[in-house]
Amino acid sequence: MNKTAVEKIFSEKSGTDSRAGDYVVANVDYVMANDITAPIAIDAFNDLGMKAKSDKIIIIPDHFIPPKDINSAIQYKKSKDFALNNGTWLYDIGNGGVCHQVMMEKGFAAPGRLIAGADSHTNTYGALSAISTGIGSTEAGVIFATGKMWFKVPETIKINLNGKPSRGVEGKDIILNILFRIKNGGAAYKCMEFSGDIKYIDINERMTMANMTTEAGAKCSFFDTDEKTIEYLKQRNTGEYKIVKSDDNADFDQTIEINMNEIEPSIAIPNSPDNVKHVSEVHERIDQAYIGSCTNGRIEDIRKAASILKGRKVDRRVRLMVVPASQEVYNQALREGLIDTIVEAGGYFSGTTCGACLGGYMGVLGPDEVCVSSTNRNFIGRMGDKTSRVYLANPSIVAASAILGRIGTPEEI
Amino acid sequence: MVTTISGRAIVLGDNVDTDQIIPAKYLNTSDPDKLAPHFMENEYPDLAGSIKNGDIIVAGKNFGSGSSREHAVITIKGLGISCIIAESFARIFFRNAINTGIPVIEAKVTANNFEKITVDFQNSRILYSGSEIKFKEYPEFLKNIIESNGLINYVRSGKW
Numbered sequence: 060m061n062k063t064a065v066e067k068i069f070s071e072k073s074g075t076d077s078r079a080g081d082y083v084v085a086n087v088d089y090v091m092a093n094d095i096t097a098p099i100a101i102d103a104f105n106d107l108g109m110k111a112k113s114d115k116i117i118i119i120p121d122h123f124i125p126p127k128d129i130n131s132a133i134q135y136k137k138s139k140d141f142a143l144n145n146g147t148w149l150y151d152i153g154n155g156g157v158c159h160q161v162m163m164e165k166g167f168a169a170p171g172r173l174i175a176g177a178d179s180h181t182n183t184y185g186a187l188s189a190i191s192t193g194i195g196s197t198e199a200g201v202i203f204a205t206g207k208m209w210f211k212v213p214e215t216i217k218i219n220l221n222g223k224p225s226r227g228v229e230g231k232d233i234i235l236n237i238l239f240r241i242k243n244g245g246a247a248y249k250c251m252e253f254s255g256d257i258k259y260i261d262i263n264e265r266m267t268m269a270n271m272t273t274e275a276g277a278k279c280s281f282f283d284t285d286e287k288t289i290e291y292l293k294q295r296n297t298g299e300y301k302i303v304k305s306d307d308n309a310d311f312d313q314t315i316e317i318n319m320n321e322i323e324p325s326i327a328i329p330n331s332p333d334n335v336k337h338v339s340e341v342h343e344r345i346d347q348a349y350i351g352s353c354t355n356g357r358i359e360d361i362r363k364a365a366s367i368l369k370g371r372k373v374d375r376r377v378r379l380m381v382v383p384a385s386q387e388v389y390n391q392a393l394r395e396g397l398i399d400t401i402v403e404a405g406g407y408f409s410g411t412t413c414g415a416c417l418g419g420y421m422g423v424l425g426p427d428e429v430c431v432s433s434t435n436r437n438f439i440g441r442m443g444d445k446t447s448r449v450y451l452a453n454p455s456i457v458a459a460s461a462i463l464g465r466i467g468t469p470e471e472i
Numbered sequence: 473m474v475t476t477i478s479g480r481a482i483v484l485g486d487n488v489d490t491d492q493i494i495p496a497k498y499l500n501t502s503d504p505d506k507l508a509p510h511f512m513e514n515e516y517p518d519l520a521g522s523i524k525n526g527d528i529i530v531a532g533k534n535f536g537s538g539s540s541r542e543h544a545v546i547t548i549k550g551l552g553i554s555c556i557i558a559e560s561f562a563r564i565f566f567r568n569a570i571n572t573g574i575p576v577i578e579a580k581v582t583a584n585n586f587e588k589i590t591v592d593f594q595n596s597r598i599l600y601s602g603s604e605i606k607f608k609e610y611p612e613f614l615k616n617i618i619e620s621n622g623l624i625n626y627v628r629s630g631k632w
């Protein structure tokens with residue numbers, strides 16, 4: 060054998076001996092859609108007039124949840140009714156959250172699985188050694204009906220992570236530096252596989268990294284499985300899974316060496332996630348600081364933010380928004396008293412939603428406003444007006460900046 | 473499948489992302505008629521109004537990057553665009569276009585805005601102002617989907 064992990068998984072799921080470049084029709088373990096993408100998928104599904112593969116389908120309304128206006132309410136209801144009428148999985152207000160966080164928390168993501176999601180950041184489950192990839196809505200609808208989909212087996216870029224990251228350097232900083240190297244579109248159609256000293260990277264940070272492989276244009280991501288993976292899965296209702304690993308002599312498209320000990324806290328400046336600088340070079344004034352999203356809205360992120368905010372006050376010019384990535388994260392933050400800390404510092408802590416991450420609602424930027432955000436995209440107009448500007452950084456930097464009123468680091472406060 | 477398409481070139485640059493194609497605030501609907509007028513409105517407020525049925529988008533690298541929103545393809549379909557040519561496409565956008573039956577072609581074309589372009593699918597070539605550009609034929613698998621006019625029809629045909 061000399062195959063990459065992704066070649067092995069596509070071979071198994073399609074019952075073929077496939078290699079990078081081959082087109083296969085593969086059985087998908089799970090298919091996920093949210094309130095934006097499910098309605099179009101449901102139309103496609105209805106067009107086919109077949110029975111739903113209910114046990115494979117997960118509906119997670121998140122983008123405009125709770126509904127922000129009448130049209131969103133219609134889309135939300137359509138998604139929910141489909142789930143209820145067809146007996147699919149449904150994670151709704153009260154037990155859901157941002158779709159990718161829910162997929163990992165609820166045990167759908169696990170090693171060796173093939174998961175398709177009608178959302179571009181489906182790449183995230185590679186953190187748990189699954190092959191997961193973003194698809195469109197029409198094809199999600201086809202999977203609802205048939206349980207399978209066509210794929211081109213991707214080539215793999217192997218990323219060797221060496222050394223131990225310095226203090227203050229998080230998964231976000233590592234992936235920003237990788238994006239700086241690879242560039243937007245630089246991993247187009249490919250799998251980004253991470254190995255090496257991954258023992259220094261916790262699962263939540265692997266999720267941040269896997270999440271932002273989307274910004275390099277990757278089809279999917281893949282972290283090797285280790286004790287940290289197994290430990291995370293043990294705490295979930297995961298079911299059976301199969302550990303898969305690339306062979307040493309597999310045919311990699313390229314190998315990139317990253318010295319994690321050389322990475323400094325970093326920031327992506329407008330208007331592209333690959334436009335990365337050391338955070339110490341940037342001092343821009345901010346109007347909004349945002350901690351949340353499938354990138355960095357997990358309990359570990361909120362803990363970091365709270366520890367910086369404790370006993371301090373958010374600058375009066377800044378609105379600090381903290382939006383947990385799921386209800387589970389919210390509940391945990393509540394139990395640990397983190398919400399108190401954030402609110403006492405003058406932050407706004409809300410229920411879970413995508414909301415402002417995509418400029419949807421609840422924190423939309425006005426003309427010329429500047430936001431430092433723990434999310435994954437800073438394209439023109441991503442979080443609001445076309446003249447607003449978004450900087451992407453880890454949640455500790457976002458929290459410190461909220462206090463400083465400008466972009467800065469925890470060391471500066 | 474149509475064998476040739478002719479239309480005016482609508483020229484766009486590199487890295488046109490889905491947030492530009494259709495800003496997120498309009499994602500609360502998937503109606504092509506409601507989406508189409510907002511095509512690229514942040515960058516080029518007058519562009520959508522100047523596009524005619526049958527026009528061909530000619531773009532640079534990484535067209536359609538960003539989100540998985542099929543709304544991007546629906547918006548472009550809603551404008552009556554007949555074909556999208558780009559130096560390269562973002563992955564999900566490419567899939568969405570194939571699966572909804574819009575021809576997408578990877579090629580580098582340097583036509584001017586509103587210049588007439590002809591795409592000859594039979595001979596895999598693009599013709600404009602005296603130039604002829606060859607493009608790579610689709611693999612068999614994708615050809616079948618495009619020839620069925622999209623994935624839904626392809627699945628219905630029983631070949632799946």
Ligand code: SF4
Binds near residue numbers: 180
């Ligand atoms: S949190 Fe942001 S990036 Fe993640 S799924 Fe929601 S809108 Fe997309």
